[in-house]
Amino acid sequence: MANAPILEMREITKRFPGVLALSDVSMTVTRGEIHAICGENGAGKSTLMKVLSGVYPYGTYEGEIIFEGDEVRFSNTKQSENAGIAIIHQELALIPELSITENLFLGNEPGRFGVIDWDYAQSRAAELLDLVGLKEDPDTQIKTLGVGKQQLIEIAKALHKDVKLLILDEPTAALNESESQHLLDLIAGFKKSGMTSIMISHKLNEIEQIADSITIIRDGRTVETLNVATDGVNEDRIIRGMVGRSLENRFPDRTPRIGEKFFEVRDWTVQHPLDPDRLVCKNENFFVRRGEVVGFAGLMGAGRTELAMSVFGRSYGTYLGGTIHKDGREIKVANVHDAISNGIGYVSEDRKVLGLNLLDSIKRATVSAGLGKISSGGVVDALQEYAVAEDYRKRLRIKANSVEDGVGKLSGGNQQKVVLAKWMFTDPDVLILDEPTRGIDVGAKYEIYTIINELAAQGKGVVLISSELPELLGMSDRIYTIFEGQITNVLSAEEANPESLMVSMTSTRKTGPAA
Amino acid sequence: MSKFTEGVRTLTGGRGISQYSMIIALVVIIVLFDIITGGLTLDPTNVINMVQQYSYILILAIGMVMLIIAGHIDLSVGSVAAFVGIVVAQSMAVWHFPPALAMLLGLVTGALVGAWQGFWVAFVRVPAFIVTLAGMLIFRGLNQVIGSSTAVPTPDSYNWIGNGFLPDFGPDFGYSNPTLILGLIVLVALIWSEIRGRRKRIRMHAGVAPMWVTVVKIVILGGVTVFATYLFSTGRVGTSFPVVGIIAGVLILIYTFVTSNTVFGRHIYALGGNSSAAVLSGVKSRRVNFLLMVNMSVLAAVAGMVFIGNAQASGPFDGTNWELDAIAAVFVGGAAIFGGIGTVPGSIIGAFVMAFLSNGLSLMGIDSSWVSVIRGLVLVAAVAFDVYNKTQGRPSFIGFLFKGSGRKKPTTTEEAIEAQPQGIDKPLGDKVDERLPLS
Numbered sequence A: 001m002a003n004a005p006i007l008e009m010r011e012i013t014k015r016f017p018g019v020l021a022l023s024d025v026s027m028t029v030t031r032g033e034i035h036a037i038c039g040e041n042g043a044g045k046s047t048l049m050k051v052l053s054g055v056y057p058y059g060t061y062e063g064e065i066i067f068e069g070d071e072v073r074f075s076n077t078k079q080s081e082n083a084g085i086a087i088i089h090q091e092l093a094l095i096p097e098l099s100i101t102e103n104l105f106l107g108n109e110p111g112r113f114g115v116i117d118w119d120y121a122q123s124r125a126a127e128l129l130d131l132v133g134l135k136e137d138p139d140t141q142i143k144t145l146g147v148g149k150q151q152l153i154e155i156a157k158a159l160h161k162d163v164k165l166l167i168l169d170e171p172t173a174a175l176n177e178s179e180s181q182h183l184l185d186l187i188a189g190f191k192k193s194g195m196t197s198i199m200i201s202h203k204l205n206e207i208e209q210i211a212d213s214i215t216i217i218r219d220g221r222t223v224e225t226l227n228v229a230t231d232g233v234n235e236d237r238i239i240r241g242m243v244g245r246s247l248e249n250r251f252p253d254r255t256p257r258i259g260e261k262f263f264e265v266r267d268w269t270v271q272h273p274l275d276p277d278r279l280v281c282k283n284e285n286f287f288v289r290r291g292e293v294v295g296f297a298g299l300m301g302a303g304r305t306e307l308a309m310s311v312f313g314r315s316y317g318t319y320l321g322g323t324i325h326k327d328g329r330e331i332k333v334a335n336v337h338d339a340i341s342n343g344i345g346y347v348s349e350d351r352k353v354l355g356l357n358l359l360d361s362i363k364r365a366t367v368s369a370g371l372g373k374i375s376s377g378g379v380v381d382a383l384q385e386y387a388v389a390e391d392y393r394k395r396l397r398i399k400a401n402s403v404e405d406g407v408g409k410l411s412g413g414n415q416q417k418v419v420l421a422k423w424m425f426t427d428p429d430v431l432i433l434d435e436p437t438r439g440i441d442v443g444a445k446y447e448i449y450t451i452i453n454e455l456a457a458q459g460k461g462v463v464l465i466s467s468e469l470p471e472l473l474g475m476s477d478r479i480y481t482i483f484e485g486q487i488t489n490v491l492s493a494e495e496a497n498p499e500s501l502m503v504s505m506t507s508t509r510k511t512g513p514a515a
Numbered sequence B: 001m002s003k004f005t006e007g008v009r010t011l012t013g014g015r016g017i018s019q020y021s022m023i024i025a026l027v028v029i030i031v032l033f034d035i036i037t038g039g040l041t042l043d044p045t046n047v048i049n050m051v052q053q054y055s056y057i058l059i060l061a062i063g064m065v066m067l068i069i070a071g072h073i074d075l076s077v078g079s080v081a082a083f084v085g086i087v088v089a090q091s092m093a094v095w096h097f098p099p100a101l102a103m104l105l106g107l108v109t110g111a112l113v114g115a116w117q118g119f120w121v122a123f124v125r126v127p128a129f130i131v132t133l134a135g136m137l138i139f140r141g142l143n144q145v146i147g148s149s150t151a152v153p154t155p156d157s158y159n160w161i162g163n164g165f166l167p168d169f170g171p172d173f174g175y176s177n178p179t180l181i182l183g184l185i186v187l188v189a190l191i192w193s194e195i196r197g198r199r200k201r202i203r204m205h206a207g208v209a210p211m212w213v214t215v216v217k218i219v220i221l222g223g224v225t226v227f228a229t230y231l232f233s234t235g236r237v238g239t240s241f242p243v244v245g246i247i248a249g250v251l252i253l254i255y256t257f258v259t260s261n262t263v264f265g266r267h268i269y270a271l272g273g274n275s276s277a278a279v280l281s282g283v284k285s286r287r288v289n290f291l292l293m294v295n296m297s298v299l300a301a302v303a304g305m306v307f308i309g310n311a312q313a314s315g316p317f318d319g320t321n322w323e324l325d326a327i328a329a330v331f332v333g334g335a336a337i338f339g340g341i342g343t344v345p346g347s348i349i350g351a352f353v354m355a356f357l358s359n360g361l362s363l364m365g366i367d368s369s370w371v372s373v374i375r376g377l378v379l380v381a382a383v384a385f386d387v388y389n390k391t392q393g394r395p396s397f398i399g400f401l402f403k404g405s406g407r408k409k410p411t412t413t414e415e416a417i418e419a420q421p422q423g424i425d426k427p428l429g430d431k432v433d434e435r436l437p438l439s
């Protein structure tokens, strides 16, 4: 079984201005295996894969890459694709307005003399979709699909070429459990047919389940490579490698001190933004108590984000009816500005599109939702701005040289921390967190949980929307379940378990409106 | 990265090297033309003329860069300026308005025009390109309707704002006293703000640039101020610093401050950088867009009023192609077509580049048709150079000048990376915007 390595990366060093992202990283990938890369946010995982796939061309890094026995020097991604290396980046790169087929062949259009052979494209598209087990009409527009399906399309797109090595950078970060499982099965299937894969993930249970070997990177250096079969690898073992110590608990301890009900949404009804016949919320009711962490469970597309965004200053859909009450009084929340001044904050699930202006520096991004707090007479106080940003950078351990660095350059996890900082700075009474730990490493997750608990301990209400049931179960005092836009049930921490949640997440409301 | 490059970065305001390279390009252009024209370019009379003749580009570039940062554009500025010009001229000629009242009327007219266009852009969400394309036709037409397609002269008492100078006083040293005083004030303000900025950064414990950077900056900017003071104070007898120069200068200062130090300024950048994220951070996009459109038309009104003062009449073809001058200045000055990037000072430098280019070429006796061709080529070249450098990761202009003196290409990814995520991530931001209701 001692297969020759398909890939060897030797002493790769990659510098960005002021940042040593990779320092002498070496890695060997055996042919036909599934090789996982683990490490904290900003450890350099994505950078390593970008070096491999030619995103950072030869000459901008040091070290050598041996692929299939020969040294390769890619100067762009096209060359690495032609060599049989396909990469699926951490951020989805499909064009929402185009159809599946158009996206699949974007940049690789079949045909001659610039005329696209649509017949061939159609049939090939059907084949590719079949390969990834997706039953969708190839003419469907991408924007109508959920993230899970989009991820599969990314893979289908990669498979169009003859792929020997498939690189997946956090492919399941945005997927729920069943979607993730489907994707993992798919990769396992590819392995049977002889393909080699490299997978980056912060979901360690998945890695444990599927990887043959694991390379762990910390601060731009290789820590170790584990062989799953022989080294007795489990999640704790991986974490120890990643953070250099073991983590006792996945969730910080907390004694909930829950006060009175202070935030309540009543009879909330919202129309779909494009389709006036469709209601995304219909007479929904929920409330939050002081010091309480309230979970929202639901499948992808169940309408949790839509509900949250519409409550947050009617940022989604068309408001039809319903009231919001805080501290016993009805409050008027007609736009985001009202929401913020009434002490409501919303951390979006999609940091790149809805959460951040990627042109901002960390400093500017951190204060961007709370400018009123550091300005007088409309003039921003630069000293305070800096102090605030610096404070959050330290508290949330955002990995960057200084707060003047652009957020566009940060690793995904660190961008997420900036978004959190931005909303924490507005000092909300009710903070809605939509998938706050997506793409975040175990250590940082723990920190975010700690922050959530601190907020609750200060008597604030936290609404936690998450697709990871363990997270919901570990953090929440009460969990609402949503199915097809309706709140179907509410379970206390004691009643809730994966089974009971799953039942309510997949069936329509049985009882009256949940209270 | 070395201390030196860090220093250079701070010199350029930390926004990459591009603005710095624009300044160098400007200096090169000025010196080059001065040599070719045998000193005509930097002759005091010419410089004073230029200020009076081209100040409209400066004034328009201010409003234009703000719109472009926010992701809009205004094609109607020339027509609006002409429309306001004729209203002001008529009000004085027909209704015998005193100049001050006429100017007030001009500003109000500008604001109303802006409110009209702003309504469509901000509330109905018609793209600014379309609204102002229509505005270009509408207000050009209205100018000609009101003025019956003829020129309407303006009184001397009014023309002062366009062709007047700071009044002279005090003993005669052979220099214009008010200009000397103005120069001194600017010099002191400059040194003071530089030192204050430095102190501030030290107090923030932020990366403080080495002392030599501050000194170099003061020496360069101070030198320019002294030289300009000298130029303006040694013009023909009876001339000094032009009034329009003061107007433009004050506007530049105010708007530089507004865009970089105020909440409103932040909102402009936020909307242009990612409008969905901005709206979800509480930016009232409708309000900001509306105000930006109003602001642009008011500035166009100012430009139009200054222009008729200098021309001593309002005519049917005033302001033709001004939008192009202003837009060109903004892009030469480093703004990005997809929004979110740009600065007022950068655009002012861009405006100077375009003005000195036109002026120098016409001083050389080159036919105006060719001047137009050359200006067009320079615009494309300047922006292409910027874009190319950002994508290739080479240091722009300055690196080009010092090419061969050390750095090899792979080490210079700074700008590449700085430019990278911007273009790529932007389009999505706009897509999602459709899902968000107006706010």
Ligand SMILES: Nc1ncnc2c1ncn2[C@@H]1O[C@H](COP(=O)(O)OP(=O)(O)OP(=O)(O)O)[C@@H](O)[C@H]1O
Pocket (backbone or CB within 6 Å): A016, A017, A019, A020, A021, A039, A040, A041, A042, A043, A044, A045, A046, A047, A048, A090, A399, A400, A409, A410, A411, A412, A413, A414, A439, A441, B417
């Ligand atoms: N274009 C860039 N310019 C400057 N620094 C960068 C750039 N890209 C990445 N970095 C830095 O390099 C380091 C490694 O980033 P990378 O994206 O590889 O992390 P990662 O391990 O993939 O993290 P995550 O789990 O958060 O995705 C980080 O400190 C990041 O800030």
Ligand SMILES: [Mg+2]
Pocket (backbone or CB within 6 Å): A045, A046, A047, A090, A169, A411, A412
């Ligand atoms: Mg990454």
